[in-house]
Each structure stands twice: as structure tokens, then as C-alpha cells.
Amino acid sequence: MKLFKSIIYICLITISLCSVAMIYGETRQSQWIDKFIDSFELTNSNFKFYNIKANMMIEKDIDMNELQNICLLIAQNLTNNKDEVCLKTEKSQVYVNYNDKNTGISIVGIKKNAKESYIIVDILNNKVYKNIENIYTKLENELSEYSNDVDINVCIAGEYTKKLKKAKISDILQKILYNMYAEKISDIEEENFLSVNAYSKLLKENNLKYLDREINLNIGIRYSEDDDKTMIYIATPIIKIDY
Template sequence: MNKIKYIAIFIVLLLLGAISSYADIKFDNSYDRFLEAFENSEAKFKFYSMKANVPIEYDINSDEIKSICIELMSNLGMEESNVKIEDKWNKEEKQIYLQAKDEDTSISIIGIKKSSSESYIMVDILDNKVYKNIVDIYAILENNLNKYSQEVEIYTCIAGEYGKKLQIDKYDDILNKILYNMNAEVIDKVQEENFLSITAYSKVLKENYLECFGNKINLNIGIRYSEDDEKTLIYIATPIIKLDY
């Protein structure tokens, strides 16, 4: 009887592992397509931005928040010697702020306590060297922040540039190529002279979406001409662009 019990437990564990592996593969594939969409735009990589936010709904103290932030900064690959910590913890303000920079990457992590049942960890990453590590960085953020809540929000944006002013019909060509690659349907479109912005729903990224006026959106593309730089800039984000552009 015990033998059957152990076999049953083993089968359940195998199934759980298979489900977890399937979810990881599914996520990797969706982000691989996201990176492929950027590459198909033929823009020169400029930077990527990743922002994360997680609520903590229990009474947490300053040492716990600081420990969470330091561990996350370390897991994101920042050396302790490069990390600056600012601690403001008094009756008026309860906040831990960490910042770290190296040659190509800037990371800031803020832990804020608003009440005994409402605290937040917010992460802001900017990298201007490589973008193909986005899948790994996303996994680190998700795995670390999911320890404290299942309501983790992560926003990813890749920015690129073209070394000249593009004609408006070229904007549409780039947009259509990305939408095709991402199997996406346009939900809203704003087009002006030298500017194009669309929100869309991609079947590839369907696990990561927001709801807006009754529609699901998980893909945001912005293209604009910068007169100051004399370049055309492109932003591809999921689920939306969280930058001023």
C-alpha cells in the first residue's frame, strides 16, 4: 500500500514539474518572439527599460524591506560595492532606496511602507548595452517578487533608432511587420506627422495583458522622429510603454 502511495506522489510531482517546465518554455517562446519582433524592425538597439512593482500586504519592518531589496539587487548581478543605500524610516516617511550603476546598467529599487497592510517594492532597470538578457532578467524579477505576492507587474520596453528621418509610409511598414511577427491585432492607433503609436493585443503574449475600456492590450509600439537627434526612434513594449517618449 505504501509503495502505491509513493508511486502516486512521484507521478504528481512529475506532472507538477512538467506543468512548470511548460510554463517556462511558453514564457521563453513569447519573449523570444518579442525580441525577434524588435530585430525585424531593423532598428539599431538604443536601450531597454524594465520596471516592476509588487504589493506586500503584511506588516513589514525596515530590516525586512532592506533585506528584500539587497537580495534582489544581488540577484540582478550588482556588486555590493556598487550599491548605494538610502534609508528614510521615521513617522513621516518609511522608505528604503537602493541604487547601483555599472558601465552599461542602472538599477534602482525602492521599498515603501504606507501602512501596516500596504507596502511596495518597485524596481527600475535601464540597460544600454545588450537586450538579449531580457528573458533572464524577467525571470529573476518574477521569481524573487512572487515570494511576496502573486500580483507582480513587469513592464518591458526596447528602444531602437534609425539614423535618418523615415517617411510616414515606412512607419506603417515597420508596424505591420511587428504586428505580423507577434500575431497581434491593433486595438487603438494614434497617428500624427512624424509620430505613430498603437496599442495591440498579441496572441503570443496573451498571459501578460492589461484591460483598457473593455479591451485586452499587451503590446505597445511607438515611432517618432526626433528633430534634436535627427533620428527616428522606435519603442516596442509589453504590456505598455512606461516611459516618456
């Protein structure tokens, strides 16, 4: 009887610890996404779009039908309009697309050989940014079902209807870095263009190596003389769109 009680006690402790770990993991992820959104709002720019790019490698032999089904399932789980998802297959590649007035989802599946397949996901939304956490979490969970080798980049972009003065740009950068508990690692500055690489304590899981330093936060600011507007991009770990 004592042995039975001990086993029950150990099981209860194990379940409790697992629950705490799961809640802690979710809290950490939610915290950085919340701070990421807060940092964008601190820029006082007009929201233009957010972009999520992800890629993963599947290290096992799957046939084209399996690859097609995985790509379709990911797309369908990211949207409520499953009937609007389009599929096309060419040789060793699968293309899945979904588009409505505000959202575009593109998924490419590539069967490289018998041991390696790749899936690339690109999501663009130009209506709301408050749902980034929900989409990011859903995508991460979807991809983690098939691989432990998953990389996700998140970028949110805003616009100013004028050219910003250097003092204003400096103030915006300092607000973002302070809010993200981040340290500037390097920057590239040209006429009408600035790119800053930084390291944030909140984004440790997104680290990349850059010039023998770790970075996980990228801020880009570009002014267009053609339309007299300034765009700002905040991304983790790096900006993966042309700007």
C-alpha cells in the first residue's frame, strides 16, 4: 500500500511539473509577442502589414502524396475558408495558395531526395496585427508536428506620411530597444535608409549568428522620395522581405 501511494504521489508531482513547464513556455512566448506588438505601437506609425515566413526540414522519406497532404493541412488550419485553398503539383514540388482581401498564404513543399523534404510558408496580412500571436502559435504548432527543425521569421511594418528627422528616428529606435530589452549590435546607414541589428533578452530562441555576435531583432527604416513616405519594419530574427 505504501509503495502504491508513493507511485501515485510521484505521478501527481510529475504531472504538476509538466503543467507548470507548459504554462511557463506559453507565457514566455506570449510575453515576447506582446512586447513585440507593444514595440510596434510605440512607433506611432500607421500599420501596413505583417509578414510571417517559416521553413522546416523533414528528415525522413515521404512521398509526394504525403507532402501534398501536409501542405494542404497546414494551409487549411491557418484559414477558416478551407474551400478557397488552391493546390498545384509540379514534379517534386507542391504549391498551395490562399488569398482573400486581407490575407495571403503561400506554401511550397519540396521533395529534395529520399531523406529530405522542405516546407516553406509565407503569410501576409494587411488588415490587423493583433492576431499575430494566434497565427504564430498556430503555425509553430502545425510545423512542429512534422519536424524539430523549424525556423520562423516575423515582421510587422508601419508607415509615416512624411520624412522623419534624425532625432525622431533615434527616439523611435531607443523606444523599441528599451521596450524589447535589447542591445544594438550593428547598423547600416545610407541616405534615406537605416538597418539596425540588435540582441533582445526576450528573443533568445530566435538567435542568429552575425559577425561573431548573436542577433535576434532587426529594425529597418526607409524613406521613399517618390511618395514622400517613410516605412518602418520590426522583425525577429531578421527582415526577410525586400524593403
